[in-house]
Structure formats: structure tokens, C-alpha cells
Amino acid sequence: MKVLVTGAAGFIGFHLTKRLLNDGYQVHGIDNLSDYYDVNLKYARLEKLKHDRDFSFQRLDLANRDGILQLFRDHQFNYIVNLAAQAGVRYSLTNPHAYIDSNIAGFVNLLEGCRNSNIQHLIFASSSSVYGANTKIPFSVGDSVDHPISLYAATKKSNELLAHSYSHLYGIPTTGLRFFTVYGAWGRPDMAYFKFVKAIVEDKPIEVYNFGKMQRDFTFIDDIIEGVVRVMTKIPTANTDPALNSKAAYKLYNIGNNNPVELLHFIEVIEQLLNRSAIKTFLPMQPGDVPLTYADVDDLMQDVGFKPETSLEEGLFQFVQWYCEYYGVPHQNNLSIVDNKVLI
Template identity: 60%
Template sequence: MHILVTGAAGFIGSFVCHRLLEMGCRVTGIDNLSDYYSVKLKRHRLALLQDKPGFTFCQLDLADRVAMAELFARERFQRVVHLGAQAGVRYSLDNPMAYADSNMIGTLTVLEGCRQNRVEHLVFASSSSVYGLNTKLPFSTEDCVDHPVSLYAATKKSNELMAHSYSHLYAIPTTGLRFFTVYGPWGRPDMAMYLFTRAIDEGKPLKVFNQGNMQRDFTYIDDIVEGVVRILEKVPQPDPAWRGSPVSASSAPYRIYNIGNNQPASLLDFIRLIEKALGKQAIKELLPMQAGDVRTTCADIEDLYQAVGFKPVTPLEQGVERYVRWYREYYG
């Protein structure tokens, strides 16, 4: 099977490529290698993939309509895993146009490629951030997600709407996955896992927002990848009896699932686990809530389990230990 993975030099994308190659798939990975964070880290991720049989990499911007159309027409992908995006909630406050180009136009070029070339299944990354001002826990795919608190979240919700319209109009089987705070080795350096680890390791103050009164549904990278590959194999079918409920299904071949650990941890407990793994104490700088943040995330994953028989299994302490081990090897 020939599969396109967008964002192949990214954190989740590179891991998904590894897994698909291990399964015997032929994988074409694309990435624009943007400098939003370390290009060196992205190239190192790619270096681990380059010599693997069946892998091809193209440096390509998702927003390049002509190049994307040519790629789809030339390669005739059977399935697509669309993970490429401009990430980061806080960065969206400073550079909103980057999110329009990458997350909106970029997703549209992928959808067009799938439409024009009859792709069997498109799996795309959404985000827990779409739940916005929701206060009911755990977050369910049946909840209303019409009140985002960041532009990043708004673009991810828009991606879901765009995908559904293409699924409805052109019968493209499409599945969206709302990821919850992914962490692990090779993780992004703009995320809390890296920022906290580095600050503690170097004996510098670390910024803890909302005075530490926040909880996150931290989900280990291996669990995310397992969910992605299982969902990729489960091509959604239209439900002719659908009349508006459940929200995560449709009369089109379209589905939405959460992938999270379903065990939110407080930010302060998260920091304590990093302290334990490093053998060092944190210097905490307690700060007010940041614009675009939410206090708590927690995933209802019953739909995912019913669909593919899988729930994330990695305990947070184990995941943190693995990350710190990798951090010391890579940055040390």
C-alpha cells in the first residue's frame, strides 16, 4: 500500500512513518521544514527514515497548489495521513497568517488531491483544542465545539468541517483524530515537556501558568501512533440512518475520534515527575493564565475503543522517564 504522510519531519509524522514502514507500506513523506522550531531536529528525525526501504521524502509546502496536485497525480496514493500543520496555540496569537496558509489552504490542497485521485481513506489530525470553552469532562466527540479560544483551535475545527463537506460531496472516506497533549522522545521544543525539562536540568526558572492550576491529558507518542494506524485500517462507511446524532458520525463516510490518555494530570504533578526523572528540583515562576489556554483537558475515548479495540496504555511516569532519557542522550 502506498501512503502519503504530510508533516513527515514533525514529531507525530516521523513516528507514523516509522510504524507504517515496519508494517511493509510504501511511504511518501512531505514537509516544508519550516523554521517555527529547530530545522536541525526535523532533519535528524528524517535522517532516521531516509535509509529505510520504501520511504521517499519530498520537501514541499502544503499550500503550493500546483506542486500538491502534481504529487497526487503522479504518485496515486491509496491512503493519506495528513499531519502537517502550523502548530502551537500561543504562536497563533502572533502570526495568524501562518495558520491560514498551512492549516486552511494546506488542508484544502490535501482534500482536493484526495478528491481528484480517489484516495481510499484520509486520516487527518485535529486537536483537543477544539473543545475550547467546554467545561463538561471528559471531552466527548458528541460535545459542541463552537467556542474555540485560539485561532489554532478555530483552524482545526475548520479542518473538520472542510473534511466533512468533501466526504459528503465526493464520498471520500475521512476520519479526524483529536489528539490530546502528545509527548515523548523527539518531541517539539516549543512544548511543556521540553521547556520544563530544559529549565529544571539547567537550574533556570520555569514558567508555570495559572499558578499551576491546570490539568492536561498527556498522551504518549506510541499510543498516538497505535491509534492512527488502527484507524487508518478502519475505513468509515456512511450511515444511511443517521439523523444528526451522534455528532461524530454522518450520513457521509466520515468519523471523528479522540485519542487521549483519559487520565488528566495536574501541571504540578507533571513537573514533579520530571524532577524525579532528572534528580533535580524545579525553580517555579508562577504566572497568570495565558490567552488561548484552557484549564483542563480530558478525553472520552470510548468511541475509539469501540471502533478499534484500543486505548492508550502508557503511564505518565513511564513516558516521562523515557523522554528524559532521550533528552539527555540527544541534547546532553
């Protein structure tokens, strides 16, 4: 079985590729290695993968129409997992064209490749951001998501619409995954948890938006990967999702921890793990941000028998351990987690 993983040098793509290789799949990874964040981290991830004989990689941008066309000529994939995208809500305010090129034009190029190939299943990353300022909680895939409040969210909603149309027109079995605030080892430096740890160990202030009155459904990377792997072989058929009122072989799932956490508690756990106090700068809500995310994962549990359950304490413990080792930061080696509490 051969899997195409787009964004293979990215945070989620790296972890998924590693898991698929361990499970015995052949993986072909592509990534444009953009400089949106530290490219050296992307190369370090690839270094961890390149020695596996079942892994191949090429530098390729989804927006490269001819390159994607040639990719599908050169390979026959059983599964495609699209994780390549221009990420970030705030970055979209100043760099809108990067999102249109990668998340819209690039995604259409991928769909065209699928249309002309005999793939078994296309899985693509969506985002909890599509829910916008939804006040109905928890967020369900049957909720209306017609009012995105950031360009990033609009492109992710567009992906869902484009994927559905191709699934309907060409019979491509397709599943979209709405990820909720993913964190963990080898994570993205632009994410809040990464910035918090970096600033705290460097005795620099951290920016706390909405004056700390935020809640996020933080989801540990291992739980995200488990969900993706289980969904990958759960191939949808026509009429499998009555909530979407669709006859296409198309499905949507939330993958979230189903447990919103207050931002100030999140910071407090990091402080305990580092045995240092954060210097907090409280700021108002930023454009495009939402005060709360909260995933309804009943469908995921029902269809694939899995729901994320890694505690925040355990997940952050693993991230802090990785961060300190990767960046050579002195840290406590005798930390442990008991009953979801940090022991030093």
C-alpha cells in the same frame, strides 16, 4: 500499500512513518521544514528514516497549490495521513497568517488532491483544542465545539468542517483525530514538557501558567501512533457516526489518555527523573489556554479495540532518557519505573 504522510519530519509524522515502514507500507513523506522550531531536529528525524528503501521524501508545503497538484499526479496513494499544520496556541496570537496559509489553504489543497484521486481513506489530525473552554467532562466527539478560544483551535475545527463537506460531496472516506497533548521522544521543543526538561537541566526557571492549576490529558506518542494505525484501516462508511448526525463516510475520534494530570504533579515527575528541582515562576492563565483537557475514548475502544494506557511516569521516563542522550546531558542510568513510581 502506499501511504502519504504530510508533516513527515514533524514529531508525530516521524513516529508514524517509522511505524508504517516497520509494518511493511511504502511511505511518501512531505514536509515544508519550517523554522517554527529547530530545523536540525527535523533533519535528524529524517536521517533516521531515509535509509529505508520504502521511504521517499520531498520538501513541499501544503500551501503550494501547484506542488500538491503535481504530487497527486505523480503518485497513487492508498491512504493519506495529514499531520502537517502550523502548531501552537500562543504562536497564533502573533502569527495568524501562518495558520490560515497552512491549516486552511493547505488543507483545501490536500482535499482537492483527494477529490481527484482514488484514495481509500483520508485521516487528518485535529486537536483537543477544538473543545475550547468546555466544562462538560470528559470531552466527547458529540459535544458542541462551536466556540474556539484560539485561532489554532478555530483552524482545526475548520479542518473538520471542510473534511466533512468533501466527504459528503465526493464520497471520500474521512476520519479526524483529536489528539490530546502528545509527548515523548523526538518531541517538539515548543511544548511545555520539553521546555521544562531543558530549563531544569540548565538550572533556569520554568514558567508555570495559571499558577499551576492546570490539568492535561497527556498522551504518550506510542499510544497516539497505535491509535492512528488502527484507525487508518478502519474505513468509515455512510452513517457510521450517529453522534455527528451525518450521512457522510466521516468519523471523529478522540485519542487521549483518559486521565487528566495536574501540571504540578507533571513537573514533580520530571524533577524525580532528572534528580533536580525546578525553579518555578508562577504566572496567570495565558490567552487561548484552557484549564482542563479530558478525553472520552469510548468510541475508539469500541471501534478499534484500543485506548491509550501508558503511564505518565513511563512516558516521561522515555522522553528524559532520549533528551539526555540526544543533547549529551549527564543523567542517571539506573532509573526504573515500578508501579508507576520512579525509582532511582
